[in-house]
Amino acid sequence: MLHEISPLRLDNAYYPHVIQNGDTVLCYQGDAILVRDQGGVSYPVFDGKKMDPARFIYLFAIDGQKYFLSFRAVWAPGFRFQAVQKLRGAQPQHLAFAGVLGSHLYRWYRARKYCGVCGHRTVHDGKERMMRCPACGNREYPQIMPAVIVGVIDGDRLLLTKYALGEGRPARPHWALVAGYTEIGETLEETVRREVMEETGLEVGNITYYKSQPWAFTGSLLAGFYARVVGSDSVKLNEQELSQAVFVSQKEIEVPYTNVALTNEMICLFRKVGPEVLVRRDPMRQEPYGPAEKRETFR
Numbered sequence: 001m002l003h004e005i006s007p008l009r010l011d012n013a014y015y016p017h018v019i020q021n022g023d024t025v026l027c028y029q030g031d032a033i034l035v036r037d038q039g040g041v042s043y044p045v046f047d048g049k050k051m052d053p054a055r056f057i058y059l060f061a062i063d064g065q066k067y068f069l070s071f072r073a074v075w076a077p078g079f080r081f082q083a084v085q086k087l088r089g090a091q092p093q094h095l096a097f098a099g100v101l102g103s104h105l106y107r108w109y110r111a112r113k114y115c116g117v118c119g120h121r122t123v124h125d126g127k128e129r130m131m132r133c134p135a136c137g138n139r140e141y142p143q144i145m146p147a148v149i150v151g152v153i154d155g156d157r158l159l160l161t162k163y164a165l166g167e168g169r170p171a172r173p174h175w176a177l178v179a180g181y182t183e184i185g186e187t188l189e190e191t192v193r194r195e196v197m198e199e200t201g202l203e204v205g206n207i208t209y210y211k212s213q214p215w216a217f218t219g220s221l222l223a224g225f226y227a228r229v230v231g232s233d234s235v236k237l238n239e240q241e242l243s244q245a246v247f248v249s250q251k252e253i254e255v256p257y258t259n260v261a262l263t264n265e266m267i268c269l270f271r272k273v274g275p276e277v278l279v280r281r282d283p284m285r286q287e288p289y290g291p292a293e294k295r296e297t298f299r
């Protein structure tokens with residue numbers, strides 16, 4: 001998946017670092033990022049002769065290489081703004097992940113320039129990633145929206161869905177799984193039951209956690225579950241949410257493995273092992289079938 005950059009390591013703790021020559025600059029405008037893509041993506045590098053260090057905010061490091069955010073376009077010949085979405089599946093993977101991850105932080109910083117309580121200009125805290133209001137003392141921490149993805153299983157069949165068409169939705173939706181955001185006051189398991197019921201009218205049990213994925217495109221943390229249909233398998237489609245929801249047998253699933261998104265991995269894992277995905281796994285073990293056969297597992 002996009003965030004799986006091992007053996008490289010993400011250090012996402014905040015430090016009040018000042019940018020130095022050679023550090024990487026992530027620069028965004030709306031949904032676009034300043035990038036060069038010539039057989040592999042790259043980003044501008046800080047040059048103290050041409051750029052003012054005070055304008056950059058430290059984001060994170062990958063294997064010691066530091067990444068900083070710039071709100072204003074930097075002087076970078078050969079680079080151009082392109083949609084962050086285009087980084088899905090781009091190489092090298094750790095740089096694609098860095099650009100996508102940075103976009104979540106960029107949107108958060110952009111939305112927290114002013115205090116949400118009193119409207120005063122906020123300032124960055126000196127010790128942690130937090131925007132503080134000097135007028136009223138309000139503290140704003142990075143915001144992540146939890147959401148679930150659910151592989152709904154009936155015998156040897158998996159429920160595949162397509163989003164309804166509409167504003168802000170893909171023009172040609174892929175096959176996906178039931179998914180939705182957690183509401184205030186519910187557990188992830190309750191989100192699973194509610195979303196499956198709302199979108200398809202199905203009741204599920206045997207809810208089994210699979211894996212999670214940070215999904216910066218929507219500012220989310222995705223939690224993947226498999227669950228079994230309890231009672232009737234008759235789908236009552238919520239046409240506001242979905243255009244299709246059909247049970248497809250394990251052998252008839254035709255979805256290519258893309259190594260980017262949790263939804264895709266969950267569909268491909270079901271095709272490989274069927275209802276065995278409902279057997280509870282050791283949550284501390286990252287890869288259900290071992291890293292060596294990682295790609296092969298899901299094909």
Ligand SMILES: [Zn+2]
Pocket residue numbers: 115116117118119120133134135136137138
């Ligand atoms: Zn305030």
